[in-house]
Amino acid sequence: MLYQMEPIPGTDKALRKQLTAQALERLSAQQLPIRENKLPVIVLIEGWSAAGKGSLISKLIRDLDPRFYNVISFDNPTETESRRPWLWRYFTHIPEYGKLEFLDSGWVEQTMRDRVSGRLDKNQFQKRLDSIKRFERQLCDDGYLVVRFFLNISRKEQKRRINRLLDNKDTMWRVSEFDRWQNEHYKECEAVYDEILEATQSSYHPWHLIDATDTKEALPVVSHILSEAIDGAMKQKPVSGQPGGVFSLLPSPPISTVDLSPSISEDEYKTQLKACQKRLKELHNKIYRKRIPVIIAYEGWDAAGKGGNIRRIANSLDARGFEVLPIASPTPDELRHQYLWRFWNRLPKDGHVAIFDRTWYGRVMVERIEGFCTDEQWQRAYTEINEFEQELMDWGAVVVKYWIHIDSDTQLERFQNRQNTPEKRWKITDEDWRNREKWSQYEVAVNDMLQKTSTAAAPWYIIESKDKRYARIKAMKILIEAIEKALVD
Amino acid sequence: MLYQMEPIPGTDKALRKQLTAQALERLSAQQLPIRENKLPVIVLIEGWSAAGKGSLISKLIRDLDPRFYNVISFDNPTETESRRPWLWRYFTHIPEYGKLEFLDSGWVEQTMRDRVSGRLDKNQFQKRLDSIKRFERQLCDDGYLVVRFFLNISRKEQKRRINRLLDNKDTMWRVSEFDRWQNEHYKECEAVYDEILEATQSSYHPWHLIDATDTKEALPVVSHILSEAIDGAMKQKPVSGQPGGVFSLLPSPPISTVDLSPSISEDEYKTQLKACQKRLKELHNKIYRKRIPVIIAYEGWDAAGKGGNIRRIANSLDARGFEVLPIASPTPDELRHQYLWRFWNRLPKDGHVAIFDRTWYGRVMVERIEGFCTDEQWQRAYTEINEFEQELMDWGAVVVKYWIHIDSDTQLERFQNRQNTPEKRWKITDEDWRNREKWSQYEVAVNDMLQKTSTAAAPWYIIESKDKRYARIKAMKILIEAIEKALVD
Numbered sequence: 001m002l003y004q005m006e007p008i009p010g011t012d013k014a015l016r017k018q019l020t021a022q023a024l025e026r027l028s029a030q031q032l033p034i035r036e037n038k039l040p041v042i043v044l045i046e047g048w049s050a051a052g053k054g055s056l057i058s059k060l061i062r063d064l065d066p067r068f069y070n071v072i073s074f075d076n077p078t079e080t081e082s083r084r085p086w087l088w089r090y091f092t093h094i095p096e097y098g099k100l101e102f103l104d105s106g107w108v109e110q111t112m113r114d115r116v117s118g119r120l121d122k123n124q125f126q127k128r129l130d131s132i133k134r135f136e137r138q139l140c141d142d143g144y145l146v147v148r149f150f151l152n153i154s155r156k157e158q159k160r161r162i163n164r165l166l167d168n169k170d171t172m173w174r175v176s177e178f179d180r181w182q183n184e185h186y187k188e189c190e191a192v193y194d195e196i197l198e199a200t201q202s203s204y205h206p207w208h209l210i211d212a213t214d215t216k217e218a219l220p221v222v223s224h225i226l227s228e229a230i231d232g233a234m235k236q237k238p239v240s241g242q243p244g245g246v247f248s249l250l251p252s253p254p255i256s257t258v259d260l261s262p263s264i265s266e267d268e269y270k271t272q273l274k275a276c277q278k279r280l281k282e283l284h285n286k287i288y289r290k291r292i293p294v295i296i297a298y299e300g301w302d303a304a305g306k307g308g309n310i311r312r313i314a315n316s317l318d319a320r321g322f323e324v325l326p327i328a329s330p331t332p333d334e335l336r337h338q339y340l341w342r343f344w345n346r347l348p349k350d351g352h353v354a355i356f357d358r359t360w361y362g363r364v365m366v367e368r369i370e371g372f373c374t375d376e377q378w379q380r381a382y383t384e385i386n387e388f389e390q391e392l393m394d395w396g397a398v399v400v401k402y403w404i405h406i407d408s409d410t411q412l413e414r415f416q417n418r419q420n421t422p423e424k425r426w427k428i429t430d431e432d433w434r435n436r437e438k439w440s441q442y443e444v445a446v447n448d449m450l451q452k453t454s455t456a457a458a459p460w461y462i463i464e465s466k467d468k469r470y471a472r473i474k475a476m477k478i479l480i481e482a483i484e485k486a487l488v489d
Numbered sequence: 490m491l492y493q494m495e496p497i498p499g500t501d502k503a504l505r506k507q508l509t510a511q512a513l514e515r516l517s518a519q520q521l522p523i524r525e526n527k528l529p530v531i532v533l534i535e536g537w538s539a540a541g542k543g544s545l546i547s548k549l550i551r552d553l554d555p556r557f558y559n560v561i562s563f564d565n566p567t568e569t570e571s572r573r574p575w576l577w578r579y580f581t582h583i584p585e586y587g588k589l590e591f592l593d594s595g596w597v598e599q600t601m602r603d604r605v606s607g608r609l610d611k612n613q614f615q616k617r618l619d620s621i622k623r624f625e626r627q628l629c630d631d632g633y634l635v636v637r638f639f640l641n642i643s644r645k646e647q648k649r650r651i652n653r654l655l656d657n658k659d660t661m662w663r664v665s666e667f668d669r670w671q672n673e674h675y676k677e678c679e680a681v682y683d684e685i686l687e688a689t690q691s692s693y694h695p696w697h698l699i700d701a702t703d704t705k706e707a708l709p710v711v712s713h714i715l716s717e718a719i720d721g722a723m724k725q726k727p728v729s730g731q732p733g734g735v736f737s738l739l740p741s742p743p744i745s746t747v748d749l750s751p752s753i754s755e756d757e758y759k760t761q762l763k764a765c766q767k768r769l770k771e772l773h774n775k776i777y778r779k780r781i782p783v784i785i786a787y788e789g790w791d792a793a794g795k796g797g798n799i800r801r802i803a804n805s806l807d808a809r810g811f812e813v814l815p816i817a818s819p820t821p822d823e824l825r826h827q828y829l830w831r832f833w834n835r836l837p838k839d840g841h842v843a844i845f846d847r848t849w850y851g852r853v854m855v856e857r858i859e860g861f862c863t864d865e866q867w868q869r870a871y872t873e874i875n876e877f878e879q880e881l882m883d884w885g886a887v888v889v890k891y892w893i894h895i896d897s898d899t900q901l902e903r904f905q906n907r908q909n910t911p912e913k914r915w916k917i918t919d920e921d922w923r924n925r926e927k928w929s930q931y932e933v934a935v936n937d938m939l940q941k942t943s944t945a946a947a948p949w950y951i952i953e954s955k956d957k958r959y960a961r962i963k964a965m966k967i968l969i970e971a972i973e974k975a976l977v978d
Binding site for chain 2: 061067078310
């Protein structure tokens with residue numbers, strides 16, 4: 001291994017016992033400040049099979065209050081997990097603000113396995129490393145403290161431990177096929193671990209390589225490092241200082257210059273609608289069969305006709321294979337996590353279609369304008385969003401984003417119409433009128449959003465919706481084309 | 490089949506079209522009142538493979554607003570689901586109050602499959618039917634409207650449809666092995682379906698058997714029945730009028746008569762603690778291997794020593810195989826579902842241990858006393874809780890329930906001690922003092938709870954905790970015995 005071992009205290013038994021007690025006491029005393037400072041802490045324990053990851057965690061939590069921490073143990077992805085982006089199981093499991101979370105191995109072990117087994121070729125492995133780096137940086141930028149340990153044992157020591165487990169019928173089930181395989185292919189695994197640790201090394205959450213030959217010796221060391229990191233983060237919130245991914249962006253003219261005159265006749269609409277719906281139905285079968293996920297993002301002005309537009313697409317699809325996800329303001333639980341968490345939690349299975357009625361772009365629109373997040377947060381969000389969509393596309397998803405567009409006069413007309421029609425009145429609220437007053441602020445935000453997130457791979461499509469029928473047909477045609485393209489690739 | 494077919498309108502095409510449009514319009518108009526009345530509606534569409542369940546649902550939702558409904562399609566249980574009680578996937582997916590949910594087959598199809606494949610023997614099949622009845626009754630009593638349809642087609646028609654799907658390469662994936670098998674064993678399946686439908690027939694949500702030979706004819710019929718049921722439920726909330734399960738109860742003397750003098754010496758405590766923790770560790774391995782789930786429920790007076798008691802058990806266990814679940818007051822999301830929903834959502838995988846720090850008994854304790862639910866609700870809860878625990882035990886779980894007991898004087902002493910010790914002060918809140926004033930009300934509730942839910946299969950264990958050390962050892966010994974018993978069975 002390329003890394004420097006952490007120093008470990010001498011083997012004096014009494015001293016070690018005392019050091020351990022002190023270290024665990026310190027950790028216990030940090031629980032309350034962690035909660036009060038709303039600091040989320042991820043303790044990632046990676047390392048060799050049989051290195052004692054689980055038992056180390058059991059000892060670390062000995063004096064902790066169960067209300068303040070979680071232990072999550074990741075094994076091979078379940079079926080549910082393997083039908084989502086690889087990062088899904090980790091992102092959906094990040095702790096809430098003010099909680100400690102111990103991970104019994106995580107993205108490092110999985111990536112090592114995927115690489116050694118050949119499920120990732122060289123190129124995909126590089127992409128995976130990038131994905132890990134993005135993930136850890138996003139967590140850090142959101143104030144998450146990630147403390148990372150790698151428990152190291154030699155091949156010989158690993159063999160000894162595996163044999164000891166196999167000797168007892170109550171523990172032999174703990175030894176998996178993979179554990180034995182790993183011992184036989186220790187050198188190969190070591191080389192991949194080295195690559196991953198080197199590539200993901202960083203100043204804001206350094207790797208701590210721990211000699212785990214003697215678990216009792218490792219405990220006070222790990223505990224001490226962890227407590228120091230927590231104290232550090234409490235004094236100064238972690239910041240990665242890293243800029244994040246760079247994306248190739250398409251030019252976006254100001255939204256006010258969009259020509260809203262395109263329209264379509266009633267007859268033409270009926271004919272085209274029928275043809276589009278038939279085609280979408282066929283394509284839905286195909287993507288289901290090929291397990292291609294489709295993510296459709298709807299944003300637009302109030303009363304622009306999002307609902308009717310969504311319904312025309314939804315009506316073309318088999319109800320068993322799609323979901324419409326209306327996005328309201330975040331719940332208290334959602335507010336206690338990184339803001340993309342709630343969207344990760346809503347991702348569909350592969351082969352399924354998810355239609356988001358409003359989206360993760362709320363961060364750079366309503367949250368920006370209403371001051372629900374800081375300037376730093378919404379400014380950083382453009383990159384985070386581009387990275388999120390990148391992750392979806394790397395998974396194999398078709399991502400289509402619509403801005404349903406009308407002008408201010410048209411909105412006024414439709415608002416008044418809703419107000420004056422009894423069975424439509426529930427569709428219009430005081431909040432709609434208040435938002436309308438902020439039209440010009442929203443216009444600035446929309447232009448910024450289109451300019452900064454219209455990536456070459458996931459561009460925004462402006463849907464002119466003064467004529468709602470025209471808008472529906474245009475959206476359907478774009479979707480059809482995007483799916484057809486994915487089926488060919 | 491034994492059931493009366495629903496009448497279907499004549500085959501006049503124009504008339505049918507008009508009826509369909511009217512029916513769907515009526516359903517659409519019911520969305521807002523459903524939301525306003527907070528009525529949860531489950532539309533269960535069961536029936537033969539290829540009977541058109543999915544396409545019927547697609548048509549029913551045509552004019553509905555996606556924010557008001559969900560479609561859930563159940564196939565074979567996933568790995569995550571198969572490691573939980575059979576009912577888990579259904580209970581965790583009930584809709585929130587004020588929403589419509591369409592199920593593309595559910596517990597009836599699964600039960601038919603399990604029976605025909607032999608996964609359920611005759612006796613287990615009867616238990617399953619009881620479980621379905623309990624589930625549907627609990628939903629009804631909580632105000633859920635469950636509208637149940639069975640789409641019927643003949644063996645010949647089924648064969649014709651399967652062949653048509655197989656003829657097209659884009660639809661052939663829709664035909665599963667099971668579908669073909671079902672067609673070959675139509676008679677056997679029919680007999681089991683008959684048994685299930687008969688056993689679960691009820692006056693408060695009757696089965697609607699629909700001739701699905703012509704889907705276009707079925708649509709207005711189904712839609713009409715559904716709308717009628719919704720209107721009915723809006724006028725008068727559904728009530729099952731059924732008493733629920735009868736349980737053999739153990740005698741429970743009043744809690745005030747418990748002798749709190751038992752204690753243990755420091756030395757004896759240390760010796761026994763070590764022995765118990767060693768034994769629990771061994772047993773944890775065994776249950777993990779045999780995939781036996783363990784559910785531990787902790788209730789007790791404030792400051793009785795629940796936390797320390799839990800920690801001694803938790804410290805004996807491998808961190809990867811247990812979880813401590815602190816139960817706080819329900820979130821807004823949880824309040825929009827039947828009250829047991831949040832506990833179903835927290836059930837562990839088989840082979841894992843879940844320690845609940847406060848439990849589903851909140852309904853008959855704090856919710857009763859603080860008036861957070863109606864008298865009818867908490868009075869009905871005793872039976873619902875017994876049924877819930879029955880479900881856990883039928884799954885194979887070890888269920889252990891502790892009441893951690895002290896007297897009022899001891900509580901006062903501990904409260905004052907917390908108040909006067911700076912590093913313990915955060916453990917005591919104004920609410921604790923307010924609860925203390927209601928000691929006698931709680932005492933009534935505790936006695937009621939012990940009397941009504943100390944079932945022969947899942948009794949309450951009173952843990953005398955004036956001496957906390959004594960309490961810890963007693964709880965551990967009870968747990969050890971319960972697990973040992975399960976391992977022998």
